[in-house]
Amino acid sequence: MAATHTAIAALAKGRFDAIQVERAKPGAGEVLVKIAYASMIAFDTYITDVGFVVVDYPVILGFNGAGTVAEIGAGVTSLAVGDRVTGFQPYGQGRKDGPKGTMQEFVVMSAFTCAKVPDSIALDAAATVPDNFITSFYSLFDQLALPIPTSFPAPSPPPNHDTPILVYGAGSTTGQYALQLLHAAGYTNVIATASAKHHALLRTLGATHVFDYASPTLAADIARAVGGDGKIALALDAITAEGTIARIAEVLSPQGTVALLLPIKAGDKVAVGEAPMYWEIPADQNPLPASTTVKYVRTFTYAQNEYLKNNLMPKILPDLLASGLIQPNRVRLLDQGTFKERVGTGLDLLRNNKISGEKVIVKVP
Numbered sequence: 019m020a021a022t023h024t025a026i027a028a029l030a031k032g033r034f035d036a037i038q039v040e041r042a043k044p045g046a047g048e049v050l051v052k053i054a055y056a057s058m059i060a061f062d063t064y065i066t067d068v069g070f071v072v073v074d075y076p077v078i079l080g081f082n083g084a085g086t087v088a089e090i091g092a093g094v095t096s097l098a099v100g101d102r103v104t105g106f107q108p109y110g111q112g113r114k115d116g117p118k119g120t121m122q123e124f125v126v127m128s129a130f131t132c133a134k135v136p137d138s139i140a141l142d143a144a145a146t147v148p149d150n151f152i153t154s155f156y157s158l159f160d161q162l163a164l165p166i167p168t169s170f171p172a173p174s175p176p177p178n179h180d181t182p183i184l185v186y187g188a189g190s191t192t193g194q195y196a197l198q199l200l201h202a203a204g205y206t207n208v209i210a211t212a213s214a215k216h217h218a219l220l221r222t223l224g225a226t227h228v229f230d231y232a233s234p235t236l237a238a239d240i241a242r243a244v245g246g247d248g249k250i251a252l253a254l255d256a257i258t259a260e261g262t263i264a265r266i267a268e269v270l271s272p273q274g275t276v277a278l279l280l281p282i283k284a285g286d287k288v289a290v291g292e293a294p295m296y297w298e299i300p301a302d303q304n305p306l307p308a309s310t311t312v313k314y315v316r317t318f319t320y321a322q323n324e325y326l327k328n329n330l331m332p333k334i335l336p337d338l339l340a341s342g343l344i345q346p347n348r349v350r351l352l353d354q355g356t357f358k359e360r361v362g363t364g365l366d367l368l369r370n371n372k373i374s375g376e377k378v379i380v381k382v383p
């Protein structure tokens with residue numbers, strides 16, 4: 019009989035629990051990871067609370083996990099049993115045949131979505147990195163088409179290194195990686211918005227100017243920092259809600275490009291409960307002029323870019339972590355109570371928008 023282990027899964031809309039699942043074997047190009055820590059993101063609440071994009075229950079939660087390689091599948095040469103890794107699990111949890119979530123003791127992952135973790139970094143910190151690091155890298159260097167440096171830090175400044183680039187909602191964990199990547203790539207005029215308590219940290223991560231997104235004078239403040247016509251050509255909306263898109267519309271050049279992290283949320287928060295979410299800006303409420311370019315970012319498909327598939331997690335991230343150019347997010351560690359209770363606490367924090375500048379990490383089991 020196959021070995022079993024504990025997983026935390028959504029069982030129906032509004033209901034989750036601990037379940038026993040069979041331990042899968044890694045197939046070609048895959049590895050089995052013994053998970054030590056898994057992170058939680060708002061998407062876990064979308065699945066649990068509203069059944070967002072769920073096709074079949076149960077849905078094992080979790081998109082990121084850090085642990086130790088327990089078994090390797092055929093053809094895997096980049097990783098070995100015993101390696102400390104942190105990995106990203108693209109969405110598939112809502113389909114019976116899709117990848118399973120990381121909120122379980124063992125999970126099969128594609129080797130190319132796993133990065134080796136340098137000894138200097140603890141596994142709980144490493145678990146904060148994958149999804150939002152990939153999202154930031156993919157948004158900047160694929161969707162917004164910034165050139166990928168030959169190495170990090172960039173050996174020479176990129177073309178237009180002083181062009182203003184806006185990272186809206188840089189207090190988010192995604193925003194923090196975007197600032198660090200822009201800095202390592204040599205960009206010198208990065209404008210960030212975040213609540214005031216994050217400003218000092220965000221400057222150390224690479225922001226040139228930081229403004230409070232709640233300020234009534236935000237657009238004027240940004241325009242002053244930008245100079246010229248006061249408009250910005252490139253923006254990453256690291257929150258992507260109706261409210262954040264509206265604020266960006268005030269400062270984006272009519273010929274500018276903005277990357278939006280799907281789904282678009284009603285209101286102006288990351289978690290919106292039962293309020294609607296959209297896959298594109300509804301035409302009747304689009305604050306952006308038709309001349310702007312909107313890039314709808316779907317990190318789950320980042321590996322369609324072959325270069326990123328072969329390099330981002332296998333090579334680029336381990337180097338960035340080892341050199342200290344990418345610092346993991348601050349950890350909000352949930353290690354008390356049962357496995358289910360830890361996940362319950364994390365869901366509560368996320369659904370009530372109680373997370374600020376840190377990542378929810380669950381000790382497994």
Ligand SMILES: NC(=O)c1ccc[n+]([C@@H]2O[C@H](COP(=O)([O-])OP(=O)(O)OC[C@H]3O[C@@H](n4cnc5c(N)ncnc54)[C@H](OP(=O)(O)O)[C@@H]3O)[C@@H](O)[C@H]2O)c1
Pocket residue numbers: 059060061149150153186187188189190191192193211212213214216231256257258261262278279280281286287288315316317318373374375376
């Ligand atoms: N499409 C994709 O593939 C993809 C991938 C990853 C993430 N995402 C999306 O990206 C967003 C960020 O994810 P995350 O995990 O990085 O989030 P997170 O770290 O949980 O975000 C929390 C932060 O959001 C900030 N925030 C909330 N409302 C804001 C607003 N109106 N304006 C500016 N900042 C605001 C808060 O900043 P303060 O502390 O400064 O208030 C808080 O620190 C989420 O909406 C997620 O769904 C999409």
